[in-house]
Every structure is written in structure tokens, then in C-alpha cells.
């Protein structure tokens with residue numbers, strides 16, 4: 001069994017692998033690196049991940065970055081939980097979701113809202129980039145709402161990495177002022193079910209954050 005370490009920032013996308021680690025029941029160390037305090041810009045963190053981003057997972061000395069890759073590595077800590085899908089088709093669906101959530105919803109949508117400087121150095125253009133990010137997120141959340149109709153889980157009949165990522169995005173929806181519980185009832189109902197899971201409750205308590213985005 002490897003020594004497992006996760007570097008996370010409270011409420012960031014690292015919340016998803018943090019929940020997944022708690023799902024596995026494996027022993028791990030969670031290392032807090034608050035982005036807001038610039039803790040990911042220290043020399044030692046940049047040596048760990050030159051991309052200067054969270055989450056970071058280490059299995060012994062093997063350092064893994066990028067959420068879908070990290071979720072995959074975590075799922076192998078407890079293969080019987082099938083956290084990346086129970087069948088080949090479910091696995092394909094999980095990666096289809098994960099890539100879209102991380103590449104489009106997160107990087108393109110929320111990236112433009114919260115980090116317009118990633119897209120353009122000219123500060124005068126940042127409001128337009130942020131507006132485009134809000135439009136992208138709005139379109140993606142409408143799509144998610146349709147995909148989650150009547151669903152207790154995003155893929156198949158059990159909790160996967162996609163569900164953990166959706167917990168993050170539900171909270172982020174609140175953070176940008178979306179009426180998550182009225183405008184996205186299917187999404188909200190799925191998350192209500194997940195909120196009762198010990199893994200989710202434990203992770204929120206450790207990160208000291210709330211699903212409704214109030215902290």
C-alpha cells in the first residue's frame with residue numbers, strides 16, 4: 001500500500017478527489033494549500049507541481065496532477081468501489097463527463113469568470129471575457145440539468161468521480177449567484193442525495209466549507 005497524500009485548497013476543484021479519497025476508506029494525508037493566501041505559489045509547491053495548480057496527488061514519490069488522472073489513480077486504491085465506472089461503457093461515460101467538466105465547464109467557463117487574465121493580458125477586455133464565461137457556464141449548467149433528469153448518480157447506479165466533481169460545481173454555482181435549487185432542480189436533487197454521504201460530510205467538515213457556498 002502506497003503512502004497517499006493530497007494537496008488541496010478549501011472549496012477548489014480539489015474537493016472532488018478529497019471526497020473520492022474519503023469514499024475509498026484508504027488512509028491518506030490531506031495537505032491544505034489555500035489558493036487565496038497564495039500558498040500554491042511557494043517554491044516548495046512549485047517544485048511539486050510546476051503547473052502551480054491544485055489538486056496534486058502523491059502515491060509514495062509518484063506525483064500525479066490533473067483531476068481526471070487523479071480520480072483514476074484514487075479509484076485504483078479501492079477497485080471494488082468502481083469509482084470510475086462499473087463497466088467499460090460506464091467508464092467511457094465517466095471520462096466523457098470528467099473531460100467536459102474539467103476542460104469546458106471549469107477551465108473555459110469558471111476560468112473566464114474568476115481568472116480572465118488567463119485569457120488576455122489586456123485588463124480592459126476582462127469584463128467581456130467574464131461575461132463570456134458566465135454565458136458558457138449557463139449553457140453548460142442547462143445541459144447538466146437535462147442530463148441529470150431523474151438521476152441519483154451521474155453515471156450508472158453508483159457514486160463515481162463525476163458525482164464528486166458535480167458536488168464542486170453545485171457549490172461553485174452558488175458562489176457565482178446561480179439559483180441552484182430552483183433553476184436546476186435535477187442537479188440539486190442529485191446533490192441532496194450526495195450530501196448525506198459520510199465521505200461528502202467528512203470532506204466538507206475538514207475543508208470547513210458549505211455546499212450552499214456561504215463559506
Ligand SMILES: N[C@@H](CCC(=O)N[C@@H](CS)C(=O)NCC(=O)O)C(=O)O
Nearest residue numbers: 012013035052053054055066067102
Ligand atoms: N486542469 C487542472 C486544473 C486545476 C486548476 O485550475 N485548479 C485551480 C483550483 S480549482 C488552481 O489551482 N488555481 C490556482 C491558480 O490558478 O493560480 C485539473 O483538472 O486538475
